[in-house]
Amino acid sequence: MVPARSTGSAGALDIARRLTEICGPRFARFAGAADEVAGRPARWVAVPGGAHAAARVLRLAAEHDLTVVPRGAGTKIDWGAPPARVDIMLDTGRLAGIGHRPPDQGIAEVGAGTPLRAVQATLERTGQRLAVDAPSPGATIGGVLAADEAGPLRHRHGTACDQLVGLRYLAADGELTEAGGGAAGLAQARLLCGSEGALGVLISAMLRVQALPASRIWVTRPVWTPLEVHDLVRAVLAARLEPAAIELDLPAGTGPRPRRDRRAEAMARHPSMTGRPSPGPAGAGSLVVLLEGGPAEVAERADLLVSLFGSQATVAGSAPQWWRSYPFAPGDTALRLEVPITDLHAAVYALRDAAGAPVPVRGSAGLGVAHAALPGTLPPDRVASILAAVRGVLLARRGRCRVLAAPPPVRRAVDLWGDLAVRPQLRAAKQHLDPTHRLAPGRLPGGL
Numbered sequence: 001m002v003p004a005r006s007t008g009s010a011g012a013l014d015i016a017r018r019l020t021e022i023c024g025p026r027f028a029r030f031a032g033a034a035d036e037v038a039g040r041p042a043r044w045v046a047v048p049g050g051a052h053a054a055a056r057v058l059r060l061a062a063e064h065d066l067t068v069v070p071r072g073a074g075t076k077i078d079w080g081a082p083p084a085r086v087d088i089m090l091d092t093g094r095l096a097g098i099g100h101r102p103p104d105q106g107i108a109e110v111g112a113g114t115p116l117r118a119v120q121a122t123l124e125r126t127g128q129r130l131a132v133d134a135p136s137p138g139a140t141i142g143g144v145l146a147a148d149e150a151g152p153l154r155h156r157h158g159t160a161c162d163q164l165v166g167l168r169y170l171a172a173d174g175e176l177t178e179a180g181g182g183a184a185g186l187a188q189a190r191l192l193c194g195s196e197g198a199l200g201v202l203i204s205a206m207l208r209v210q211a212l213p214a215s216r217i218w219v220t221r222p223v224w225t226p227l228e229v230h231d232l233v234r235a236v237l238a239a240r241l242e243p244a245a246i247e248l249d250l251p252a253g254t255g256p257r258p259r260r261d262r263r264a265e266a267m268a269r270h271p272s273m274t275g276r277p278s279p280g281p282a283g284a285g286s287l288v289v290l291l292e293g294g295p296a297e298v299a300e301r302a303d304l305l306v307s308l309f310g311s312q313a314t315v316a317g318s319a320p321q322w323w324r325s326y327p328f329a330p331g332d333t334a335l336r337l338e339v340p341i342t343d344l345h346a347a348v349y350a351l352r353d354a355a356g357a358p359v360p361v362r363g364s365a366g367l368g369v370a371h372a373a374l375p376g377t378l379p380p381d382r383v384a385s386i387l388a389a390v391r392g393v394l395l396a397r398r399g400r401c402r403v404l405a406a407p408p409p410v411r412r413a414v415d416l417w418g419d420l421a422v423r424p425q426l427r428a429a430k431q432h433l434d435p436t437h438r439l440a441p442g443r444l445p446g447g448l
Contacts, residue, residue, distance in 0.1 A: 011064075012044075015043075015044060015060070015064065015088075016029070016030060019046045022046070022053050023046050023048050023053055027049065028044070028045070028046050030044060030045075035089055036077075036086070037071070037078075037082060037086050037089070038080060038081065038082035038405075039078070039082050040082040040083050042069070042089040043087050044089070045088075045091055046089070046090055046091065050094070050095065051170065051176055054095065054170055054174075054201055055170055055175070055176060058090075058170055058173065058201065061087065061438060062174070062436070066087035066088055067083065067084070067087045067438055067440070068090050068172075068201070068440070069083055069086045069088075069090065070142070070197035070201050071089050071090065071091050071092065072112070072140035072143030072146070073136075073139055073140050075138055075143060076139070076143060076147045078330075079196075079404045079405050080196050081442055081443055081444075081447075083440045083442045083443055084441045084442040091113075092112045092201075095111045095112045095142070095203055095204070096113040096118075097110075097111045098118075098123075106209055107165055107207070108123065109206045110207065111141070112142030112201075112203055113140050114140060116130070116140065116144060123209060124212065128210065128211060129210060129212050130208075131153050131163065131208075132151070132163065133152060134151050134160070135149070135324050141160070141205055141207075142202040145160055145161060145164075145167075145202060146194070146197050147194065147196065148160075148193045151324045152323065153244060153245055154369070155244065155245045155364055156245065160207065161190050161194070163208045164180070164193075164206070165186075165206040165208060166178065166179060166181060166185070166205070167179045167180060167189035167202065168204045170201040170203060171434070172433060172434040172436065172438045176203070177200070180206065191425075191429050195426075195429075196443040197439060198430065198434070198443040198444045199429055199433045199444075200439065214293070214295055215292070215293060215294060215295040216291070216317070217298050217299070217302045217317060218289070218291075218317075218318065218319055219302055219305045219306060219314070219315050220288045220313065220314045220315075220316065221287045221288075222284035222286060222287075223287045224285065225345075226348040226349055227349075229345060230345040232309070233246060233287070233341060234342075235308055236289060236305070236366070237366065239308055241289070241304060241305055242293075243291060243366065245288075245364065246287070246364065246365050246367075247287075247289075247365065248287055248361065248362060248364075248365035249285050249286045249288070249327075250285035250348065250360065251285060251358075251360050252358050252359055252360045288319075288323070326371050326373075327361060327372060328371065328405070329373070331407060332406075333373070333375075333378065333403065333405070333406040333407070333410055334371065334372075334403070334404040335351075335371065336369070336371055336402045336403075337351070337371070337400075337401050338368060338399055338402075339397055339398070339399030339400075340368050340398060341365070347401075348370070350389065350390050350394070351372055351390050354385070354389035355374065355386055359372050359373060360372065360373050368399070376406075376407045378410075380409050380410045380413035381413065383414055384414045387401060387403070387414055387415070391419070395419065400419060400420070402416065402418060416445075423446055426444050426446075427446065427448060
C-alpha cells in the first residue's frame with residue numbers, strides 16, 4: 001500500500017469536502033476519538049446513502065491512495081487484528097432497509113446496515129423470522145456476515161452465511177457485484193463471510209426466512225465437569241430429539257459436583273415442584289437444550305428429554321439469562337474454540353490446565369463451538385503460553401483456537417489466528433478482489 005498523499009491540512013480538508021459532496025453535509029466529517037478499529041484511529045468518517053454513493057467513496061479513496069474500513073454498528077469493531085491504516089471509515093448505517101418480496105418466496109433482501117433486531121421485528125409481523133440470533137446487541141446484518149457471527153440457532157440452521165441466497169457488494173475499485181444464483185455464485189458470496197470488510201463492502205444480502213415456531217421450550221440440566229457435558233450431549237444427539245440448539249454455560253466458579261443431599265433431591269422431585277424453574281445448585285454450570293415446533297410435539301420431546309436428564313432437569317418457556325451472550329467482557333482476552341463435538345471436553349480441560357484454573361466457557365456444545373474468556377490483566381507472555389498449550393492439544397484433534405479480541409499488548413504479542421488452512425485461499429481472494437490492499441489492510445490472517 002502506497003502511503004496516503006493527502007496528509008497535509010489542505011489535502012485533508014479537500015478529502016472532507018469531497019466526502020461531503022458525496023454523502024451530504026450531515027454524513028461526512030473528520031473522525032473523532034471513538035472512530036477507531038481495534039485501536040487504530042480513522043481520519044475521516046463517511047456515511048453514504050446508497051450503493052452508488054458508497055462506490056464513489058471507494059473511487060475517491062483509490063484516487064488518493066487511501067484505505068477504507070467498513071463499519072456497521074461497531075459491536076465487533078475491536079475483534080481481530082488492527083488494520084495497517086484507517087483513512088476513511090465507511091459507515092453502513094444508511095445502507096439499510098428490507099426489500100419487498102412475496103412471503104411465499106422464503107427470502108428476505110436486507111441492507112447491510114440494517115440492525116438484526118429490526119429485521120426480526122419486521123418479519124415477525126408476517127409470522128416469519130431469520131434463523132439468526134447473533135449475540136452482539138444491535139449488530140447489523142452486514143456486521144454479522146463480515147464477522148461470520150452466529151448464536152445458539154446455528155446448531156440446527158447454521159450461521160447466517162450458511163443461509164445466504166445472494167449478496168451485493170462493492171469491490172475495492174467501486175464496482176458493484178452480485179454473487180449468488182448457483183453453487184459458484186454462493187461460493188463467491190460466502191467468501192466474504194468472516195472477511196472483516198477486507199474483501200468487499202457489503203451492500204445487501206438475500207437470506208432464507210422461515211415461519212416462526214409455534215412453541216419454544218428450554219430444558220436445563222446443571223453440570224459440573226466438561227466430561228459430564230460430553231456424555232449428556234452424546235445422549236441428546238443419540239435420542240434424535242431434533243434440538244434447535246444445545247448450549248453450554250460453564251462459569252469460572254464451576255467445580256466438582258457437591259455431595260448429594262438426598263432430602264433436597266426428594267423435595268425437587270415432589271409433584272408440587274413440577275414446572276418451577278430452578279437456578280441449579282451453587283457452583284454448577286448449565287446445559288440447555290432448545291426445542292422448537294408445534295406445541296404437542298415439542299411438549300412430547302421435552303418430556304423425553306426430561307426423562308433423559310433426570311430429576312435435576314427443569315423446563316421453562318423462556319431462555320436463561322446468559323442465553324445468546326458471550327462469556328467475555330470488554331478488556332478480556334476473548335477466545336473462540338472450534339473442535340469436533342467428541343473432543344470439546346478435551347479442549348476445555350486443556351484450557352483449564354493451561355490457565356491453572358477454570359475459565360468461563362459458553363457456546364454450542366452440540367457443534368463443538370465455544371467461547372472463553374481470559375482475564376485482561378494476564379501478561380502477554382502468559383497468554384501466549386496458554387494459547388500454545390491449548391493449540392497443541394487441539395492440533396491433534398482437528399480443532400483450532402482463535403483470539404477474537406484482546407488488550408493491545410496481548411494482541412501485539414500473540415498469533416491471533418493460529419494454524420489456518422484457508423490462508424492460501426484468502427490470499428488469492430485478496431489479490432483478486434483488492435490487489436492494492438485498499439480495504440481494511442491487515443485485518444485478515446498473515447497481514448492481508
